[in-house]
Amino acid sequence: MAQTFKPEIRFTNSPIAKKVKMGGRRVVSGALVKASASNLIPKVHVKRGDLVMMVSGSQKSGRGKTGKVLNVLPKEGKVVVEGLNVITRATRQRTPLGQSGLIKKEAPIFASRVMLFCTSCKKPTRIRHKQVEGGKKTRICTHCKEAFDA
Numbered sequence: 355m356a357q358t359f360k361p362e363i364r365f366t367n368s369p370i371a372k373k374v375k376m377g378g379r380r381v382v383s384g385a386l387v388k389a390s391a392s393n394l395i396p397k398v399h400v401k402r403g404d405l406v407m408m409v410s411g412s413q414k415s416g417r418g419k420t421g422k423v424l425n426v427l428p429k430e431g432k433v434v435v436e437g438l439n440v441i442t443r444a445t446r447q448r449t450p451l452g453q454s455g456l457i458k459k460e461a462p463i464f465a466s467r468v469m470l471f472c473t474s475c476k477k478p479t480r481i482r483h484k485q486v487e488g489g490k491k492t493r494i495c496t497h498c499k500e501a502f503d504a
């Protein structure tokens with residue numbers, strides 16, 4: 355996954371409509387384009403290792419399921435979640451020990467499609483910040499005030 359991104363895509367002045375036509379990874383979210391956002395890539399609100407629930411999309415892609423965040427792609431505004439949005443790739447064996455055949459793997463999804471999942475109240479939730487002793491901040495569940503970062 356050695357993709358290179360030019361830094362100027364984050365704050366670009368070129369017309370948004372053109373980018374939609376061009377397609378590709380420059381367009382981050384159709385909802386943002388409709389809202390005519392100038393910064394097309396929102397900040398990813400979850401971290402690697404978080405338990406998240408998919409709150410939008412089709413049942414097939416895993417709406418309503420939970421999984422662990424395996425990877426965060428901040429430059430694309432996407433996350434890779436274990437067991438969500440699993441795609442099947444037909445892969446040919448390239449190295450003697452490489453895999454071949456139909457390989458199932460998780461494809462990145464927009465971070466806005468997942469919400470942090472609280473294990474103590476079993477709900478998808480937003481977070482609040484709370485100061486703990488020593489001046490450190492911790493993330494807490496909006497519903498039950500349970501801390502996420504122990």
Ligand SMILES: [Zn+2]
Nearest residue numbers: 472475495498
């Ligand atoms: Zn909770």
